Amino acid sequence: MHNNMLWAVVAISFLFLVWRIFKNRNRRNLPPGPRGWPIVGNLPHVAGEGQIWRLLTKWKYEYGPLTYLNLCGQDVIVINSRPAALEILERRSAMYSDRPRFIVSEYLGSELAMPFTRYTKAWQNMRRATHEVLHNQAAPQYHPVQTEEAIILVQNLLFDHSSTLREKLNASAATMLSVIYGRKSVNSSFLPSAQVGKPAITISEAPDKLLITSDILQSLANIGHRFTSSVYPGAYLVDAFPILEYLPESLAKWKRDAVRDRKLMGEAFQSYYEEALRNDDNRGSLCARLEDTSLGSGLTYEEKWWVTGVVSVAALETTSTTLAYFIFAMTLYPHVQQRAHEELDRVIGRTQNPMFSDLKNLPYIRAVVKEILRWNPPLPVVVPRIALEDDWYENYLIPKGTAILENLWGMNYDKDVYGPDVDEFRPERFLLETEKVDEYELKPEFENEDGHNSYGFGRRKCVGKHVADNALFIGICTILWAMNIEPVECNIDLARNTLDTVNPIPDFQCKFTPRFEGLDSFLQQLRDNFEYFKQSRD
Numbered sequence: 027m028h029n030n031m032l033w034a035v036v037a038i039s040f041l042f043l044v045w046r047i048f049k050n051r052n053r054r055n056l057p058p059g060p061r062g063w064p065i066v067g068n069l070p071h072v073a074g075e076g077q078i079w080r081l082l083t084k085w086k087y088e089y090g091p092l093t094y095l096n097l098c099g100q101d102v103i104v105i106n107s108r109p110a111a112l113e114i115l116e117r118r119s120a121m122y123s124d125r126p127r128f129i130v131s132e133y134l135g136s137e138l139a140m141p142f143t144r145y146t147k148a149w150q151n152m153r154r155a156t157h158e159v160l161h162n163q164a165a166p167q168y169h170p171v172q173t174e175e176a177i178i179l180v181q182n183l184l185f186d187h188s189s190t191l192r193e194k195l196n197a198s199a200a201t202m203l204s205v206i207y208g209r210k211s212v213n214s215s216f217l218p219s220a221q222v223g224k225p226a227i228t229i230s231e232a233p234d235k236l237l238i239t240s241d242i243l244q245s246l247a248n249i250g251h252r253f254t255s256s257v258y259p260g261a262y263l264v265d266a267f268p269i270l271e272y273l274p275e276s277l278a279k280w281k282r283d284a285v286r287d288r289k290l291m292g293e294a295f296q297s298y299y300e301e302a303l304r305n306d307d308n309r310g311s312l313c314a315r316l317e318d319t320s321l322g323s324g325l326t327y328e329e330k331w332w333v334t335g336v337v338s339v340a341a342l343e344t345t346s347t348t349l350a351y352f353i354f355a356m357t358l359y360p361h362v363q364q365r366a367h368e369e370l371d372r373v374i375g376r377t378q379n380p381m382f383s384d385l386k387n388l389p390y391i392r393a394v395v396k397e398i399l400r401w402n403p404p405l406p407v408v409v410p411r412i413a414l415e416d417d418w419y420e421n422y423l424i425p426k427g428t429a430i431l432e433n434l435w436g437m438n439y440d441k442d443v444y445g446p447d448v449d450e451f452r453p454e455r456f457l458l459e460t461e462k463v464d465e466y467e468l469k470p471e472f473e474n475e476d477g478h479n480s481y482g483f484g485r486r487k488c489v490g491k492h493v494a495d496n497a498l499f500i501g502i503c504t505i506l507w508a509m510n511i512e513p514v515e516c517n518i519d520l521a522r523n524t525l526d527t528v529n530p531i532p533d534f535q536c537k538f539t540p541r542f543e544g545l546d547s548f549l550q551q552l553r554d555n556f557e558y559f560k561q562s563r564d
């Protein structure tokens with residue numbers, strides 16, 4: 027019985043392929059791209075290719091702003107340049123805000139997981155609710171908690187030897203969790219202190235079975251990877267041959283795993299949400315606001331716990347990966363660290379800690395934040411969009427149904443924009459030359475512009491970007507103010523293989539030493555008086 031079904035599926039898959047290939051004939055004016063194989067097209071080029079963004083960027087220099095790929099008959103167009111992304115994804119966003127159907131991701135629950143959701147009413151409601159608490163004007167309300175978290179991070183980096191660097195960075199990036207779930211929930215019940223010392227699971231070690239543990243941070247990171255690796259080009263045969271979806275679960279391991287993992291994720295998100303509602307006496311958390319106010323109107327109960335869970339996932343690893351790359355950059359570029367130290371000594375001194383009100387006076391640090399997001403974006407490529415209509419860009423056809431892949435890495439490494447030294451970490455590219463030695467000025471065009479492409483484009487652009495920028499600014503500033511960072515082990519393979527859309531953190535070791543006497547007691551004093559931040563210069 028199973029054999030007959032298998033043969034039927036193979037036969038239908040073949041017919042489906044022939045139809046797709048036939049459909050592709052006679053279509054001229056597609057953008058250029060590498061020549062594909064018969065039937066499977068460019069699938070062999072990309073399947074199993076770790077860090078696909080490096081390959082896409084190599085192609086960018088051969089084919090230009092758009093590269094055409096054919097993955098088993100599925101049209102894919104890679105956007106490699108910022109002007110093309112602005113024109114297609116921003117100016118024509120109504121046509122390019124939907125995501126293609128990824129079958130495994132759908133079984134995992136993508137219709138509830140905001141970054142992966144189709145362009146539906148449910149997505150609109152989720153976007154509205156999250157925008158409301160994360161937009162530009164809303165973001166400063168988190169300054170106090172972000173400043174406190176930066177102090178805690180610095181204290182942990184310098185004086186806590188019981189946990190790994192990754193655990194410390196994750197714990198710090200969890201600031202958003204206290205906003206989403208409320209500080210009491212985050213501190214008292216399911217959060218990390220109890221887990222300190224437990225080794226982090228890296229991508230390569232990630233278990234087959236999605237692991238949800240009592241450590242919420244680790245669980246959220248695992249959930250993130252489960253989704254991001256499910257949409258990696260070529261990850262699952264069923265996405266190339268959709269007919270395979272109809273195989274019964276007994277013949278389709280991917281389906282059994284996805285159904286099981288969706289249930290695990292849903293249960294975890296629901297328990298975090300309900301725990302937060304029980305613990306949040308002040309009703310200030312996002313969970314409480316979704317329950318108590320009009321913010322949650324339009325969202326079902328299930329959508330509320332998924333949106334809070336998924337925004338936590340989206341916030342966590344992106345921010346901690348960026349901080350890890352920042353520390354890594356400091357080990358490689360000591361002169362950048364030295365310039366940053368000089369700026370901090372001049373503007374802040376050593377008797378007070380950095381605050382958000384110092385931002386305007388710290389152009390060099392602001393340039394470091396921009397450069398770190400340019401140099402190693404946590405998401406070098408993002409979940410694709412889909413073209414809802416036939417369209418044209420310059421003289422190229424973008425056929426309806428094409429998957430559009432944003433190569434953010436390729437845009438950040440554009441030599442025409444950033445100069446020939448794109449591989450170098452050089453904050454000065456965002457700064458003006460000034461008369462005064464050691465004093466810097468941000469180029470005016472970057473006062474309000476990111477200067478990189480790492481938050482994406484159009485209606486699906488990162489909804490947490492303002493909060494992320496703030497967390498990175500105060501985190502980076504406080505780390506640099508407090509410590510020297512030196513390399514210990516620097517034998518690094520930056521192009522390490524990964525079949526994931528998240529940029530893997532290099533395996534490096536470094537040493538942190540305090541920059542001035544008495545720092546430990548100063549930090550402790552600040553911690554003891556955290557109330558201070560609430561009435562501070564912010």
Ligand code: HEM
Nearest residue numbers: 140141340341344345480481482483486487488489490494
């Ligand atoms: C360094 C930090 C971060 C980076 C580089 C980053 C980058 C991105 C990118 C590239 C996308 C996809 C955009 C697209 O499809 O064009 C995205 C989506 C998203 N991000 Fe972020 N992100 C960061 C931090 C955060 C934070 C802190 C939050 C929440 C507080 C967040 C929440 C989200 C959500 C919910 C989406 C899905 C948006 C949608 O589909 O409508 N991100 N982010």
